[in-house]
Amino acid sequence: MKKFINNVDDLLVESLSGFAAAHADLVELHLEPHFITRKNKAENKVAIISGGGSGHEPLHSGYIGYGMLDAACPGYVFTSPSPDQMLAAAEAVHAGKGVLFIVKNYAGDVMNFEMAAEMLPFDNATVLTSDDVAVENSTYTTGRRGVAGTVIVEKAVGSLAETGADLAACKALGDKVNSRTASMGVALTSCTVPAAGRPTFDMGELELEMGVGIHGEPGRRRESMRNADAIVADLVAAILEDLKPARGTEVLLLINGFAATPLMELYLLYNSAAKLLQAQGLVISRSLVGNYTTALDMAGASITVCLLDDEIRQHWDSPVHTAALRWQR
């Protein structure tokens, strides 16, 4: 394992410190418990708080700021944060209209946020994101994982909250975006959890993992390496099978890198995916390409499609000013 670290135990705090210093105009770092807040406390709005294990940067801290999150609670690498973090963050950013937690659907995150929610002295609600269609959503499972679609949920909900909408409305929009969003990923290499010091899974030089999770969880199947168009065709097919969009539907297409895949390849994937969506009669009216929900140092990428409507498009387009997403401001 070769990484830019000093020692594994200090990695998280040193990285958070660097983040906070580089974006001192936007965010403030609090330690023990660890959480990051928006610099200028917003008034009279629902406080939007997310969090989860670290290693997915810029998720979530990179989305703190005007039009998106009020706070984020980073856990250790791939480990859900603990309730004391959420409680302290909520205490710091609540602004009289309650707290909305945006939580990726993993047992650990769900339970920790749930315990925080139970202890919280403010009105609160939770949006669980579950866009990963690699997981067959049969009744006996925990349900699907939340992956890169979470960014779209956070953007939309953050935008609505900025208008002064109430907690119920924010929760409703979050649930709606989540239900209209589907993702699936593929890994070309494993990631390496710093504390573990070696790759989470073994992968042959000519293999890929179809449907991989953002923690390096095995996916639907291990396959032989194929060309990009063939890989994209499978991902898009799984996504469309889930969303079943009508021809003419307007969509947002997000090509998300897991960290180690060059932009050049991500744009090639975009090219390939866009053609397939257009062939299905879909209209790609918004796009995002880059590393937005990563998996430590994994080479790989995911495709996310979100079915837009006027409301979601408007909240996607609205001004945002965070470390990782910024426009109109």
Place this chain on the structure above:
Amino acid sequence: MKKFINNVDDLLVESLSGFAAAHADLVELHLEPHFITRKNKAENKVAIISGGGSGHEPLHSGYIGYGMLDAACPGYVFTSPSPDQMLAAAEAVHAGKGVLFIVKNYAGDVMNFEMAAEMLPFDNATVLTSDDVAVENSTYTTGRRGVAGTVIVEKAVGSLAETGADLAACKALGDKVNSRTASMGVALTSCTVPAAGRPTFDMGELELEMGVGIHGEPGRRRESMRNADAIVADLVAAILEDLKPARGTEVLLLINGFAATPLMELYLLYNSAAKLLQAQGLVISRSLVGNYTTALDMAGASITVCLLDDEIRQHWDSPVHTAALRWQR
């Protein structure tokens, strides 16, 4: 080599097509010869054109748009573009005030841009970027390489051009920023040129290449892997030895990823570098952290310091709207 490609020969055009499609609001792609232009042709300003071998994305295409470049000429992977591309791009974007080429200092880029400049029927000038202090700038060499500092040059010059400044002023600002900017990089892995199919250099599991170039050119020395603070100390020392800034100088600190290094590690590097600069009495007033000048799929990073003055700071802060850098718009 595992990459998301269909076949090596189509990689560039497919990737450019994806880029152009994903940013159809910003750019337009032209093929044979290949170049990319800003969507809405600017009027009455110096046309700013850059270009170079591909594999450094988002450099340069990602910087096309308001406040930065008017066009970019992408060569094949790590291969300078050819003069016909520059001629066609200049023809497309010139707007009556001449053309400024921003060229990274490599023999190939210099000669191809030079031949284009000789053939060009418009007023033109060239800014050569040469910020890489890994190269000892002795008189008998080609001079230093242009690396991530190029982004700062492009941002500043693009901003000035937007004000209607003339060619000489744009060239002068570009040269000034370049002279006040120094960078040095380190590789943890080699990159793999797609057409070559295997790593450009061999690197042991516990080695690093100090002073590596963005094409995987060997650097100052091969070393044993060390902790991040020690690596950063060497990079910062080389940069400061070159710039020799007075205490109290205001600087921009850019931590640039070569593609495969996670944001989490880049922020850790930022943390480490910022402390060292502050210990030298420097004031870090602007920051940028991310993959801005990459080296295909290399794991590694570079540090860039630019000595700000009022003029450069103002042109850094001014509105910009490109695929990869965007603020205030």
Place this chain on the structure above:
Amino acid sequence: MKTLFILEAMTTVNQAILSSESELESLDRAIGDGDHFINLKRGCAALLAMHDELSPLAPAEVLQRMGMKLLSTIGGASGPLLATFFMTLAKAEKTSDVSTLADIASAFQASVDAVKQRGKADRGEKTMLDTLIPVAETFTQLTQQDTDRLLLLTALQQAAEQGMQSTREMIATKGRASFLGERAIGHIDPGARSSQIIIHTICELAKTKIA
């Protein structure tokens, strides 16, 4: 339960967990995300650091503080579950005097029930509950039958071992491994294994106190 025993158990369990590093790590790498050992290690270290603070306190307070500490240091899925376990034990200690073996068995059962609730999970879902539930059942049964202490402790260890082993052939329907479907078969659940290690270690310690 005595504070002294709890603290001694804490130290021994820490050692047992530390010496299972590679096994726990590879179990969670196989069907999870590889951090289960690190999570436990962090939790144990935080508990150990509290040793002097805890030693003068009553058992209920000790267990409550341990639970809160685990809640704020482990994170992940195992954090809230183990914390819930300790905090429920603490509640039992607080409300009634947990002194007989039967008292301990019923406090244990209540704690396992709380974990079931928190995790919305039950036996057969390939989690730590596959270790904990059979242990709780055996505990209750054998204390009702007034079994010899040594036999009881050995029976608890066996129940934990069997429960843990039973996860090997299961499909997971809770936790991270549930995303794997059939591919989880053949691997023991990391949480089931760590719970079994903890129970085994505490029983061994208890055996040395029988004399």
Place this chain on the structure above:
Amino acid sequence: MKTLFILEAMTTVNQAILSSESELESLDRAIGDGDHFINLKRGCAALLAMHDELSPLAPAEVLQRMGMKLLSTIGGASGPLLATFFMTLAKAEKTSDVSTLADIASAFQASVDAVKQRGKADRGEKTMLDTLIPVAETFTQLTQQDTDRLLLLTALQQAAEQGMQSTREMIATKGRASFLGERAIGHIDPGARSSQIIIHTICELAKTKIA
């Protein structure tokens, strides 16, 4: 020079370059960026595709179009340099009748001089010029002495070989390898090697025409 011979040389050189793939690639990987072979291959392929378009044309026009094509297809450092070489040859063909060996030698010398100018480089800087300059000198000398054709061609091949080999011990002061300082020592320059291959191949072809 005859168009027929130029086109034949083009085909043979293409084959020679293709069969040096791994060598050229590893030379440029060692002290450059690994793309020299690919660049040449792309240029050669573009030339071959022009074969039918070129065959009816006069040599000057053929060389000029080849130069322009190389300029727009090779890119990198070698693109403008090789293009400059061809375009200068074309100029010589155009301005005077290049028929005697001495004519060819002086056109060759002019082309090498143009490359020196374009690259702001000279002998001893570890570039293709270390192959080209000695060849030009030998060419001029031996044609002045009216040497036997076969001996001349062999001497050119030797000059190219020696020039190419001489780059091995040089520090580079031009091109990408100049960034390496001492570390470039021990490696032959890729451009010097490819130029040598081209010259060697053309001389071999010319030998078959002597009969």
